[in-house]
Amino acid sequence: MNTIGITMGCPAGIGPEIILKFFADPTLSASLQPVVLGDAAVLERCAAELGIGCPPISDWQPGRPFTERTIPVLNLSQLPETEFSWGHPTMETGRAMAHYIETGVDLIQKNIIDGITTCPIAKTTLNSAGYDYPGHTEMLAHLTGTRDVVMMMAGTRLKVTLVTIHCALKTVPAMITSEAVNSLIDVTSNSLVRDFGIPAPKIAVAGLNPHAGEDALFGREERDIIRPAVEAAKRRTIDVSGPFPPDTVFYSAASGNYDAVVCMYHDQGLIPFKLLHFDDGVNVTLGLPIVRTSVDHGTAYDIAGKGVASHLSLAAAVNLADSICTNRKKFDSCPKQ
Template sequence: MTVIGITMGCPAGIGPEIILRYFAETTPPTGTTPVVLGDRSILAKCAADLGIEAQFSSWQPGQSVQPQTIPVLELSTIPCESHNWGNPTKETAVAMAEYIIRAVQLIHDGHLAAMVTCPISKSALQKAGYNFPGHTEMLVHLTGAERYTMMMAGTSLKVTLATIHCSLASVPKNITITSISELIRITHQAMRVDFGLKQPRIAVAGLNPHSGEDGLFGREEIEIITPAIELAASENIDVTGPYPPDTVFFKAAAGNYDAVVCMYHDQGLIPFKLLHFQDGVNVTLGLPIVRTSVDHGTAYDIAGKGLADATSLASAVTMAAAISDNRKLYQKATTVS
């Protein structure tokens, strides 16, 4: 049985609600047992506030799960009287960090096969004393990963990003032959190992309109992106481009490519969220552990109001299970060979 840990995220956000809805509305993948790393009292409060039927059971590493219950490894006990939906505190921040830390430990110790993260508050993480911009950087620190990137993954489209949280004006100076070729390698390896494709087809989007039109609209394609593609292609990676951004995503969604390497945040995220706004999954590539995440934030404005949707969480659990299985198959195949 594959045990997957779901970290509750910020206790003041929509994490507790989407967890409750996931267990109430979704059947986990065959052979998969999800367990929650979080706060049982907050989950119970959420169930009571929103009228969601839920039975909880205590779970400890190595234990079997009681059927028809939500198994919880209780890592915090936030008093309900001091808890308010949409209002994070230092106490909730410390708790959400602890869920992440313990999940990594449990994977390392062999008690969990993967972790699925509900949303956290980046500013609250700082208040808790952790100087990380977000989930990913904290996980990189905890696992010692050297090469990593974010992939947004759905059934129709998968994208990785050469730059993420920087201004459009700074994108050109933040892309290099080395960084793009390395991103192509990480994407290629993930598609082979995590998604089980023997020879994934990777497309690279250009930076400028019409991919620069032979230098007329910019020279980044000629001087940076094309050399990076050629370097990666020389390593037996099936990668082509740079393609005009206004057509490459349509072709990828139609099945011509398995993943698209994008130059900046909105270039990749706009088409991705158009197709996968509800069921998109954030996957951290390059970690020694399997980590997927919901593709949305804490949504403090709707927390505790019964408006949250668990579709992304369901997709994240399913994808975590599939990646875990694919990694085992890949390891077995490479060990035999």
């Protein structure tokens, strides 16, 4: 059984609520062993104020057995009620959410837990607390000494990876290179094999321009940059095709013809993905030496403390982290030719 640490995210956001609802869900698999890395008092306050009928919270310490039918919590902060209110982060909540992440990585590196699932954080609050990272992914890359990381959005019907992520749309064409596309195809293929247990994955590559350039009529990126990368990947025996027109490739992938789509920019991949997986999508960070999945949404300060947040993305993320841990152990234990 894998132990998955759930970092609580920003205490003032919906992280505490969705964690409680996750543990209260009667469909929670008995084969899962999640542990919360967060603040027990915040969880108790959230349960009381929102009337969430969840299992009792129990104190957990590394190396100790888990108490059945409880919410095991490694208590990492003591935030007084006067320090914050729902929907209003502070410097103290920023420090706390960063500490949860740091502890999660440390516990994995010490082989105490197997992976982490992260609840949402607020980037501006993280920065105000003295942590100079754009977000979770960059912080995890720094903590693990990783240079190149990739964001995959994963669902049961569609998986997408992105050549460019958080940048202005006008800067995207200059950032798309054959090397970047090539590297992403490799990382995507390797993850589908090792993390998702797909022995011979099929990958589609989306074009940048309408109709994938229409033979360079609407742009030359497909002909000059993307197609050469695809052909190079094929020579490495990767089953990859494209570039395809973006307006049709996602339908084809969601219909089961491809295991993942390599996308050129953020919204190209995330619009179709969230159309299909708005409630149960999972953000997976590829390239890290640790297993990390995340909910596919933000802190949602506007609804924090109102009892309306859905825990489905968290449930999907924990289950996927557990599955990836198992798949990696199987893959890594098999003799390689």
